[in-house]
Amino acid sequence: GGTPVNKxxxxxxxxxxxxxxxxxxxxxxxxxxxxxxFGIGLDFQHYDWACAEYYERHGAMMPEDWKAQLAGVxxxxxxxxxxxxxxxxxxxxxxxxxxFRRQFxxxxxxxxxxxxxxxxxPLAGKAPGDIxxxxxxxxxxxxxxxxxxxxxxxxxxxxxxxxSVFSRFGADRVLKFAYELSRARARKQxxxxxxxxxxxxxxxxxxxxxxxxxxxxxxxxxxxxxxDILCARFVLQPERFDVVVATxxxxxxxxxxxxxxxxxxGLAPSANLNPEKRFPSLFEPVHGSAPDIYGKGIANPxxxxxxxxxxxxxxxxxxxxxxxxxxxxxxxxxxxxxxxxLTPDLGGSATTVELGQAIAERVAA
Ligand code: GGG
Numbered sequence: 240g241g242t243p244v245n246k247x248x249x250x251x252x253x254x255x256x257x258x259x260x261x262x263x264x265x266x267x268x269x270x271x272x273x274x275x276x277f278g279i280g281l282d283f284q285h286y287d288w289a290c291a292e293y294y295e296r297h298g299a300m301m302p303e304d305w306k307a308q309l310a311g312v313x314x315x316x317x318x319x320x321x322x323x324x325x326x327x328x329x330x331x332x333x334x335x336x337x338x339f340r341r342q343f344x345x346x347x348x349x350x351x352x353x354x355x356x357x358x359x360x361p362l363a364g365k366a367p368g369d370i371x372x373x374x375x376x377x378x379x380x381x382x383x384x385x386x387x388x389x390x391x392x393x394x395x396x397x398x399x400x401x402x403s404v405f406s407r408f409g410a411d412r413v414l415k416f417a418y419e420l421s422r423a424r425a426r427k428q429x430x431x432x433x434x435x436x437x438x439x440x441x442x443x444x445x446x447x448x449x450x451x452x453x454x455x456x457x458x459x460x461x462x463x464x465x466x467d468i469l470c471a472r473f474v475l476q477p478e479r480f481d482v483v484v485a486t487x488x489x490x491x492x493x494x495x496x497x498x499x500x501x502x503x504x505g506l507a508p509s510a511n512l513n514p515e516k517r518f519p520s521l522f523e524p525v526h527g528s529a530p531d532i533y534g535k536g537i538a539n540p541x542x543x544x545x546x547x548x549x550x551x552x553x554x555x556x557x558x559x560x561x562x563x564x565x566x567x568x569x570x571x572x573x574x575x576x577x578x579x580x581l582t583p584d585l586g587g588s589a590t591t592v593e594l595g596q597a598i599a600e601r602v603a604a
Contacts, residue, residue: 242278244278247281248279250312250313251314251315252286253315255288256289256319256320256321259317262542262595266595267547269568274564276564276567277567279564286308288300290326294322300320300330306342313519314519314520314553315520317523319523319524339511339521341379343519343521344379345512345520346378346514348375348377352477352500354370355577356573358506358585359502359586362500372481374490375490376489376491381409386404387401387402405444410445410448411448413484414448415452417429418452421456421481421482424482431449431485432464432484434467434489445486449461469483473500474500494525495507495525502584506541508525509549524546525542537582539582539584539585540582544598571599580594
């Protein structure tokens with residue numbers, strides 16, 4: 240049944256490790272429901288590139304020709320990476336997710352943070368409208384590098400050097416994206432995360448780049464905040480924020496802290512974007528593989544499902560059937576969070592599958 244299909248998108252599906260394997264089927268269930276209802280063709284191609292089986296068999300996270308295998312896809316729908324019992328986390332992250340972000344130049348990591356009705360907020364006195372902002376994380380450089388090394392390893396003189404890399408090209412493009420996003424939103428307000436009092440070279444430079452790029456955006460109110468007080472304000476005054484732009488590491492931290500302030504990181508989606516669409520973009524929950532709860536069937540599938548909605552919206556350039564499908568999924572999430580069934584992180588006792596089914600049924604209705 241459903242609406243006739245106009246266009247078919249090829250989606251690479253990588254469930255990955257741990258709860259990635261449990262939430263992915265729910266993400267696909269909801270995407271299939273939305274695709275059927277709104278006449279969108281989705282051709283899912285599955286890849287078993289993960290720690291647990293692939294690495295154990297091949298000694299690598301992905302085949303050498305992974306980039307060629309994915310070159311023709313429209314997007315990557317990604318679960319989670321990490322299985323530290325068998326593969327150290329830095330090996331699995333650098334062997335998969337960070338390769339996608341870098342080689343496919345997904346330089347924007349967009350991470351919305353929103354308090355939903357029906358979800359108990361751990362912050363006192365906050366209502367849903369009080370927490371509704373977006374973290375824009377730089378995604379290809381900064382503090383995430385493998386530059387540096389150890390000397391005198393294993394001795395008392397052991398030294399380790401870890402270098403960060405910031406380029407004008409890299410900083411300016413993420414800052415510009417954040418200013419544009421601020422301009423497209425009602426509040427016209429941008430917070431720039433910094434630490435230019437303590438990190439004496441790169442961060443004052445980052446502030447300068449924010450000022451210079453900002454000269455083209457006189458309509459945007461800009462507020463630079465040191466990362467430490469910014470974290471405190473996420474908890475104390477989240478209503479202050481609309482768009483927050485940050486370097487790679489600071490953005491990573493903020494985009495766990497923000498959702499934690501909304502009750503659970505199990506709700507938080509993300510889009511790793513190559514905005515120009517020269518390469519496929521990647522859509523994944525903010526949470527990782529959560530080995531501690533894997534196998535219990537209780538992981539919250541909303542972050543995976545909402546990431547799927549963001550994928551459709553990006554594929555359809557924010558318009559048409561894809562936009563309608565995005566909106567229907569977000570609405571179904573809102574309704575499910577209001578009336579249940581809810582997973583344990585939300586105070587309920589539902590399984591991953593039960594919450595996924597409830598959202599899919601609402602989308603299809
Ligand atoms: N779905 C996200 C995921 O698997 N995260 C694992 C992780 O450690 N990510 C670090 C990062 O996003 O930079």
